[in-house]
Amino acid sequence: MTDDAPATKRDIAELKQSIEGNAQAIGRVDARFDKFEQRMTWELAHAASAITETIGSQIRALDDRYRDVPGRVTRLEERVDRLERAGDE
Numbered sequence: 001m002t003d004d005a006p007a008t009k010r011d012i013a014e015l016k017q018s019i020e021g022n023a024q025a026i027g028r029v030d031a032r033f034d035k036f037e038q039r040m041t042w043e044l045a046h047a048a049s050a051i052t053e054t055i056g057s058q059i060r061a062l063d064d065r066y067r068d069v070p071g072r073v074t075r076l077e078e079r080v081d082r083l084e085r086a087g088d089e
Helices: 009-065 069-088
Strands: none
């Protein structure tokens, strides 16, 4: 077939078959992309959960470490007050 010659039924059938083959290939790629997208969504959710858990553990460790600070500050303030009152006498 040349560019200026009319298409034959065979030419049209071959073109149709080629287009259908391309459509099937596109469908397979699309299905693979959907699977990839689902896997990446799961992996990102899993990573985010792991990060959140790690950060929570670190915050709890810091919180436990300094949990007694308010009581210690109160005792220090009371001691300073007693010392100041003793110095005023």
